[in-house]
Amino acid sequence: MADRIPLSKAPERWIRKKYLPHIWCPGCGLGTVLRQLVEQFEKLGWNNDEVVVVTGIGCTGRASGYVNAQTIHTIHGRALPTATGIKMARPDMHVVSLLGDGDGVGIGGNHFIHAAKRNIGITAIVVNNRIYGMTGGQASPTTPTGTKSSTTPYGNLEPSMDISKLAFGAGATFVARAHTANPVYLGQVIRRALEHDGFAVVEVLSQCPTYFGRYTGMPDPVEMVKWFQENTFMAKSPYDEQEDKIPVGVFRDDKNFRELSKAYRALWEE
Amino acid sequence: MKVALETNQLMAFAMKQIEPHVVAAYPITPSTEVVQEFSQYVANGDVRTEFVAVESEHSAMSACLAASLAGARVMTATASQGLAFMWEMLHIASASRAPIVTIVANRALSAPINIHGDHSDAMGARDTGWIQLWAESAQEAYDNVIQAIRIGEDPRVRFPVLVNYDGFTTSHAVETVEVLEDEEVRKFIGSFPRPEVNFLNIEKPASFGVLALQDYYMEFKRAQAEAYKNVKPVVLEVAEAYAKLTGRKYGLIEEYKLEDADVVLVAMNSAAGTAKETVDKLRQAGKKVGVLKIRLFRPFPIEEVASALKGAKAVVVMDRAYTYGGPAGPLFCDIAAALTNVAQRPLLGNVVAGLGGRDITMEHVEHMFNLGYKALERGSFEPLVTWVGVRE
Numbered sequence: 001m002a003d004r005i006p007l008s009k010a011p012e013r014w015i016r017k018k019y020l021p022h023i024w025c026p027g028c029g030l031g032t033v034l035r036q037l038v039e040q041f042e043k044l045g046w047n048n049d050e051v052v053v054v055t056g057i058g059c060t061g062r063a064s065g066y067v068n069a070q071t072i073h074t075i076h077g078r079a080l081p082t083a084t085g086i087k088m089a090r091p092d093m094h095v096v097s098l099l100g101d102g103d104g105v106g107i108g109g110n111h112f113i114h115a116a117k118r119n120i121g122i123t124a125i126v127v128n129n130r131i132y133g134m135t136g137g138q139a140s141p142t143t144p145t146g147t148k149s150s151t152t153p154y155g156n157l158e159p160s161m162d163i164s165k166l167a168f169g170a171g172a173t174f175v176a177r178a179h180t181a182n183p184v185y186l187g188q189v190i191r192r193a194l195e196h197d198g199f200a201v202v203e204v205l206s207q208c209p210t211y212f213g214r215y216t217g218m219p220d221p222v223e224m225v226k227w228f229q230e231n232t233f234m235a236k237s238p239y240d241e242q243e244d245k246i247p248v249g250v251f252r253d254d255k256n257f258r259e260l261s262k263a264y265r266a267l268w269e270e
Numbered sequence: 271m272k273v274a275l276e277t278n279q280l281m282a283f284a285m286k287q288i289e290p291h292v293v294a295a296y297p298i299t300p301s302t303e304v305v306q307e308f309s310q311y312v313a314n315g316d317v318r319t320e321f322v323a324v325e326s327e328h329s330a331m332s333a334c335l336a337a338s339l340a341g342a343r344v345m346t347a348t349a350s351q352g353l354a355f356m357w358e359m360l361h362i363a364s365a366s367r368a369p370i371v372t373i374v375a376n377r378a379l380s381a382p383i384n385i386h387g388d389h390s391d392a393m394g395a396r397d398t399g400w401i402q403l404w405a406e407s408a409q410e411a412y413d414n415v416i417q418a419i420r421i422g423e424d425p426r427v428r429f430p431v432l433v434n435y436d437g438f439t440t441s442h443a444v445e446t447v448e449v450l451e452d453e454e455v456r457k458f459i460g461s462f463p464r465p466e467v468n469f470l471n472i473e474k475p476a477s478f479g480v481l482a483l484q485d486y487y488m489e490f491k492r493a494q495a496e497a498y499k500n501v502k503p504v505v506l507e508v509a510e511a512y513a514k515l516t517g518r519k520y521g522l523i524e525e526y527k528l529e530d531a532d533v534v535l536v537a538m539n540s541a542a543g544t545a546k547e548t549v550d551k552l553r554q555a556g557k558k559v560g561v562l563k564i565r566l567f568r569p570f571p572i573e574e575v576a577s578a579l580k581g582a583k584a585v586v587v588m589d590r591a592y593t594y595g596g597p598a599g600p601l602f603c604d605i606a607a608a609l610t611n612v613a614q615r616p617l618l619g620n621v622v623a624g625l626g627g628r629d630i631t632m633e634h635v636e637h638m639f640n641l642g643y644k645a646l647e648r649g650s651f652e653p654l655v656t657w658v659g660v661r662e
Contacts, residue, residue: 073383076351106325132297151297151305
């Protein structure tokens with residue numbers, strides 16, 4: 001089998017090897033997400049200098065440093081405004097933003113809503129590990145109710161935020177959810193999001209064995225990945241229900257709205 | 271009672287003893303553990319504090335501000351970008367006379383991204399109207415935070431206070447410290463003096479965040495500027511009371527072997543300790559050197575600084591932050607201003623060191639003193655600002 005599938009050239013072309021090994025913990029889901037992202041760059045035939053990767057702060061924030069493209073690592077919560085500026089100045093660039101749950105919908109939540117509302121051509125990949133990993137396992141906006149964390153030792157009292165529903169409600173024209181247990185599907189969804197001309201959100205359920213797993217009795221990353229497999233179902237809407245499982249799938253792919261940077265250019269032409 | 275704790279844990283312990291009514295915070299390295307540990311005291315029912323894990327520092331300070339104006343005793347902790355993100359509300363907190371106590375494990379500012387210690391964050395908050403206390407050690411940080419409550423809440427003061435100590439160097443170091451009993455702390459800080467004007471006083475409804483344009487804005491600000499004159503005596507009074515309780519006496523500044531010193535180094539936070547060690551070593555070699563440590567940085571104790579430095583021949587001011595495009599480091603500018611009207615001024619020079627967590631070693635400090643001696647030979651510091659411990 002192994003010798004019949006040609007090795008992917010994506011890591012060679014798209015990963016800055018000199019910055020490896022990466023800082024992520026063993027078993028972290030971010031490696032899977034990053035790998036699938038660069039595979040899609042390769043499959044789409046994009047050039048390294050026409051892709052911009054923007055990140056904020058947190059574990060996910062470190063991703064930009066490893067991608068061999070135009071990259072910017074900005075401050076906590078400000079990845080999307082930065083990406084917005086880049087896209088408005090250079091609509092010809094492929095602008096991709098990798099966000100964590102804390103970065104994307106916590107401290108940067110307002111930007112997330114407004115980027116979705118504007119339908120600006122940014123692919124926002126929100127790696128949702130449901131906890132603040134970088135600072136040591138504090139409850140994040142997506143930490144489920146009742147879940148223990150370093151700031152909620154008896155369980156989180158607040159309801160958790162549903163990123164896909166938020167994106168859906170805020171008007172993102174492409175909304176999907178996938179998880180790290182099925183990297184091939186994750187890759188396909190990321191590719192569709194990258195091809196989408198408008199604001200595209202891919203929420204990725206990703207494992208943090210170090211903190212989320214430890215606090216929820218799943219310190220083994222394999223167990224966490226299995227949990228994703230067993231507790232998700234394919235759905236057409238983030239509002240679909242099936243037992244207590246989490247819906248995954250492409251929830252919206254709407255091509256009827258004009259992308260903002262192009263709409264501006266069209267106005268200038270007039 | 272003696273305990274051995276990481277400074278951040280110690281600050282959480284102090285917060286437990288203080289038992290503020292409200293804490294709103296957001297995690298950031300290297301101050302995360304302060305609030306994280308404190309949230310566990312809350313969860314365990316050790317304190318009756320309302321703890322709000324907000325979604326950003328901007329929200330943290332907004333929540334703290336509103337809680338304080340509603341008449342609550344309020345604390346939070348942050349660092350670096352977190353303090354920078356609070357910047358808007360920092361001004362409003364001081365102008366609204368909201369005595370919030372914010373613990374800061376001092377850390378560098380982006381860019382480049384750096385999580386380690388320097389003073390850029392607090393220096394960025396220098397002109398926001400917050401009182402600033404600085405600590406060389408865990409013991410001082412603990413003592414400062416307890417005193418900060420009483421200083422800030424004193425009816426003659428009513429200003430918010432930043433309690434600073436170095437990120438990682440101090441925040442993550444374990445030190446054996448002497449702590450008070452909970453009861454002693456609560457007795458020392460007393461119950462929160464509820465301000466006459468507050469959100470929740472339905473007898474006297476009040477409006478906060480009023481508009482004052484060309485007609486009255488300047489009078490508001492003049493009154494605020496004037497009010498800082500009350501701070502120094504209160505800081506000293508509180509220090510006196512604290513000394514009676516603990517035997518540990520603090521001033522606005524600390525003078526270390528200044529009586530006969532020819533060359534004096536001015537320092538803040540942990541580097542002051544390194545500087546004192548170096549002074550002891552150089553004194554053995556017959557050099558008359560000393561250290562001036564600033565404890566109260568805002569309001570800046572001009573008279574005390576001028577008096578402490580009047581006998582020196584050369585003064586080297588160590589800044590662990592820089593005013594980019596400015597004439598010199600921020601502490602230097604204050605020291606120079608303090609000496610403006612002094613008839614016989616020592617030669618003044620500035621060193622910038624320890625940015626982004628770069629070690630400040632005894633060799634570096636020795637070099638700084640040598641710059642002072644060189645200036646004495648030449649008659650001036652050339653150049654005015656020297657960066658120490660940097661590859662150039």
